[in-house]
Amino acid sequence: MPPTATLDDIKAHQERVEKDKITADNLPPCPRCFVESLFFKIHAYRERRFLIIIEMLIKAAYCSLVRFKCPGCGKTFTHYPDFAIPHKHYTRPTVTGFSAGYVESDSMTYQQVVMVDSSVPGYPQKDATLAPSTIHRWITTIGQFPGTCRAALRLLLQENPITSICRDLARLIIPQRKYKTNHRKKQLICCRQLLIIEAFFQATFKTSIFTKLATRCGFS
Numbered sequence: 001m002p003p004t005a006t007l008d009d010i011k012a013h014q015e016r017v018e019k020d021k022i023t024a025d026n027l028p029p030c031p032r033c034f035v036e037s038l039f040f041k042i043h044a045y046r047e048r049r050f051l052i053i054i055e056m057l058i059k060a061a062y063c064s065l066v067r068f069k070c071p072g073c074g075k076t077f078t079h080y081p082d083f084a085i086p087h088k089h090y091t092r093p094t095v096t097g098f099s100a101g102y103v104e105s106d107s108m109t110y111q112q113v114v115m116v117d118s119s120v121p122g123y124p125q126k127d128a129t130l131a132p133s134t135i136h137r138w139i140t141t142i143g144q145f146p147g148t149c150r151a152a153l154r155l156l157l158q159e160n161p162i163t164s165i166c167r168d169l170a171r172l173i174i175p176q177r178k179y180k181t182n183h184r185k186k187q188l189i190c191c192r193q194l195l196i197i198e199a200f201f202q203a204t205f206k207t208s209i210f211t212k213l214a215t216r217c218g219f220s
């Protein structure tokens with residue numbers, strides 16, 4: 001089975017939005033003016049299209065995301081449900097699962113990593129399947145969150161100063177055949193780091209980095 005959020009996950013989020021259960025209370029303060037998140041106001045609801053994989057078929061599912069506004073400086077933030085990654089239509093399990101398949105393996109190529117049980121998830125109306133270049137792009141996106149990585153690591157260390165995570169992060173190596181430039185090497189390492197931090201984060205806070213750090217999820 002390919003990693004993916006389910007239709008039920010997306011419907012459950014829509015229900016929480018409709019019942020006003022999404023609040024800004026657990027978000028960090030505004031990074032611009034430091035107003036506490038409990039003072040954030042709901043600014044807008046945006047319908048978002050997500051792509052989930054059902055029995056090897058890539059299908060669209062829709063739900064609303066809540067945007068909050070800081071009353072101090074007017075900056076707006078998107079609340080990301082646990083299954084979402086900023087700027088991506090595919091869900092977090094899909095993006096992180098396929099990306100991990102590539103960056104955590106010494107030998108896997110992009111062509112191999114899209115295969116699930118000897119076939120590739122496909123689009124129902126088109127004669128197309130999940131492209132190897134899509135995984136390359138996902139890793140680029142995840143590799144562009146070093147600020148988010150650092151903020152998440154700080155929270156983890158505050159919660160558990162003796163965690164072994166720093167040792168795990170320091171040990172990371174990317175095989176040389178996976179990059180041609182130093183820039184790409186940095187993205188691959190940042191991607192691997194974020195995936196490790198995310199696993200610790202889920203175990204510690206029972207939520208995704210992108211949900212808890214919504215005010216810090218700009219590219220940095």
Ligand SMILES: [Zn+2]
Pocket residue numbers: 030031032033034035070071072073074075
């Ligand atoms: Zn502010």
